Amino acid sequence: MKTNYHNHCYLDDGNGELFEHADSAIKNGLTGLGFSCHAPLPFINEWTLTTKTLPTYLEGVKKLKSEYKERLDIALGLEVDYIPGKMGPSSQWIKDLKLDYVIGSVHMLEDPATGTYYDVDGPDEGFLHLLKNVYKNDIKKMVAAYFHAEISLMEEHEFDILGHCDLIKKKNKDNKFFDQNEAWYRKEALGMLEVLAGKDIIMEINTGAIARGYQTEFYPNLWMLKEAFRMNIPITLNSDCHQPEKISESYTESMTIIKDIGYRELQILIDGKWLGKGI
Numbered sequence: 001m002k003t004n005y006h007n008h009c010y011l012d013d014g015n016g017e018l019f020e021h022a023d024s025a026i027k028n029g030l031t032g033l034g035f036s037c038h039a040p041l042p043f044i045n046e047w048t049l050t051t052k053t054l055p056t057y058l059e060g061v062k063k064l065k066s067e068y069k070e071r072l073d074i075a076l077g078l079e080v081d082y083i084p085g086k087m088g089p090s091s092q093w094i095k096d097l098k099l100d101y102v103i104g105s106v107h108m109l110e111d112p113a114t115g116t117y118y119d120v121d122g123p124d125e126g127f128l129h130l131l132k133n134v135y136k137n138d139i140k141k142m143v144a145a146y147f148h149a150e151i152s153l154m155e156e157h158e159f160d161i162l163g164h165c166d167l168i169k170k171k172n173k174d175n176k177f178f179d180q181n182e183a184w185y186r187k188e189a190l191g192m193l194e195v196l197a198g199k200d201i202i203m204e205i206n207t208g209a210i211a212r213g214y215q216t217e218f219y220p221n222l223w224m225l226k227e228a229f230r231m232n233i234p235i236t237l238n239s240d241c242h243q244p245e246k247i248s249e250s251y252t253e254s255m256t257i258i259k260d261i262g263y264r265e266l267q268i269l270i271d272g273k274w275l276g277k278g279i
C-alpha cells in the first residue's frame with residue numbers, strides 16, 4: 001500500500017492543479033492521497049495559502065474527493081505552523097474547518113528583537129539571519145531552539161502527523177553547520193523524540209528534500225529513525241510533494257530502509273482513522 005499525506009499544489013508553494021496530483025497518485029500506484037497545503041499565517045508571506053485562497057483549496061479538495069472516490073482515497077488536510085501564543089494545529093479556527101487530518105510543522109523561528117519570524121528552510125538569508133543575529137553564530141543554540149519549538153508544539157497542540165521532524169538539517173548538506181552524530185545534537189533530537197513517543201502523533205518519513213536536491217537522506221536521519229523504532233513511534237511515508245510527477249519520489253529506496261530498521265507497518269488513514277498497515 002502506497003500513500004502520501006503531505007502534498008502541496010499551485011495554491012501555496014507547490015505546483016500543479018489538484019487533479020494533476022490525484023492523477024499522478026493513481027499513475028504511481030498510490031491508494032491514498034492527502035492534501036496538506038500550508039495554512040494561512042497571520043502575516044504576509046510567499047508560501048502559504050491566504051485567507052482568500054483557503055476556501056478555494058477546501059472546496060477544490062472536497063470536490064476532487066467525491067469525483068475520485070472510486071479510484072483514490074483523497075483526504076483533506078493542512079500543514080499548520082506553530083507560532084507560540086498565536087496559532088498552531090489545534091487553534092479553534094483550524095478545528096472549525098473539520099479537516100480529515102492535520103500536519104503540525106515548525107518551519108520558522110522568531111527574532112525576538114523584532115518579533116519577525118524567519119524560515120529555517122526557505123532562502124538562505126532567513127537561516128543565516130537567525131544564526132547570526134538571534135543565536136550569535138551558536139548553531140547548538142539554534143538547533144536546540146528548533147527542537148524545543150517542536151516539543152512546545154506537541155505539548156500545546158493536538159494533531160495527527162509531525163512534519164519533517166529534523167527540518168533544521170535542511171541547510172546542513174555536507175555537514176556545513178553541524179554533525180548529526182555529535183553528542184549535543186543527539187541529545188536535542190532525542191529529547192524531541194521522547195516527547196513524540198509519549199503522544200498520539202505519527203512521525204512522517206519525509207522524502208521531500210531528496211526530491212528537491214537539498215538532501216540525500218529523508219527526514220528524520222537514520223539514527224533518529226532507529227530510535228523512533230525502539231520507542232514504538234508510529235510512522236507514515238510522505239513525499240512532501242510540490243510537483244505532481246514527484247508524488248512518490250524515493251519511495252522504493254525509503255521503504256527498503258524503513259523495513260531494514262525493523263518497521264513492519266505504516267499508518268494509513270481509513271474512514272477517518274489512522275490504522276497500521278503491513279509493508
Ligand SMILES: [Zn+2]
Nearest residue numbers: 079105163164
Ligand atoms: Zn513543511
Ligand SMILES: [Zn+2]
Nearest residue numbers: 006008079240
Ligand atoms: Zn510541506
